[in-house]
Amino acid sequence: MLLLVDLDNTLVDRTSAFACWATNFVRSLGRPHSDAAWLITADRDGYEPRGSLALAIKQRFRMDRGIEALVDTLLFEHVELMTMDPRTRIALREAREAGWRIGIVTNGATAQQTQKIEHLGIEPYVDCVVISEAVGMKKPDAGIFRLAAQEWGCDLTDGWMVGDHPIADISGGRAARLKTGWVSRGQEWPNDVPPPTLTRRTAAEVIDALIRIDARNARRRRQG
Incomplete structure (x- = not known):
């Protein structure tokens, strides 16, 4: 079979891991918790293309970090938080x-x-x-x-x-x-x-x- x-x-x-990462990420920027909620919603449970989400993050938080670096952040930084x-x-x-x-x-x-x-x-x-x-x-x-x-x-x-x-x-x-x-x-x-x-x-x-x-x-x- x-x-x-x-x-x-x-x-x-994946959902819990990304939510934990988003909370920590927003906190590291000194942003309010409402921004973590925005990021979790914008992620669409992983179905939002990483490039477009990276661009939205860069614009919302006025970040100097490049899009490619933000895409890598989105791809990999929550992986170590995942559980089974x-x-x-x-x-x-x-x-x-x-x-x-x-x-x-x-x-x-x-x-x-x-x-x-x-x-x-x-x-x-x-x-x-x-x-x-x-x-x-x-x-x-x-x-x-x-x-x-x-x-x-x-x-x-x-x-x-x-x-x-x-x-x-x-x-x-x-x-x-x-x-x-x-x-x-x-x-x-x-x-x-x-x-x-x-x-x-x-x-x-x-x-x-x-x-x-x-x-x-x-x-x-x-x-x-």
């Missing part, structure tokens, strides 16, 4: 022990996403990592999911895509003929988007559910 998993806000807590729920590590390990092939499919800069994976020691839990910048396509393009499946010659119709973003992860996974598991993080599913195959609050809960579903289906096959 193929299990493709998103990285940011699925396997790792121990239950997610357990779920990944149990999925591999149950025979799942696991791949990370993530949008983002290759150097940044690689640094996150290395910082949190995720490599032992996955078989493959596909990063959008490295392959020249990004979610929700179905091609990036097909590329990940080709790593092992897996059939996408037998696979799952697990992630937190309704469009990039769930609609993209569905377009690639994958079943989909939404990591809701306590949010409501948008009414204008077709729903996922299943929903749980955390990545660990989604992966645990998939393991149980696969085990149940295997028992039914054995029983004829």
Whole structure:
């Protein structure tokens, strides 16, 4: 069985790490806390292009720092603040022990996403990592999911895509003929988007559910 998993806000807590960094960054500039709230909102949970966010920061805070330096700051300074729920590590390990092939499919800069994976020691839990910048396509393009499946010659119709973003992860996974598991993080599913195959609050809960579903289906096959 193929299990493709998103990285940011699925396997790792990107939102909290960026919020912590933004608070510290604004404080270092002697700015009020309201500016940290502005920065967190402007980031759009990582979906605002780094160049445009860097320009907005430079203009709002009247900084002398160049755009390229600010982009590097945005890409890398929050990485060391990122965490991974121990239950997610357990779920990944149990999925591999149950025979799942696991791949990370993530949008983002290759150097940044690689640094996150290395910082949190995720490599032992996955078989493959596909990063959008490295392959020249990004979610929700179905091609990036097909590329990940080709790593092992897996059939996408037998696979799952697990992630937190309704469009990039769930609609993209569905377009690639994958079943989909939404990591809701306590949010409501948008009414204008077709729903996922299943929903749980955390990545660990989604992966645990998939393991149980696969085990149940295997028992039914054995029983004829």
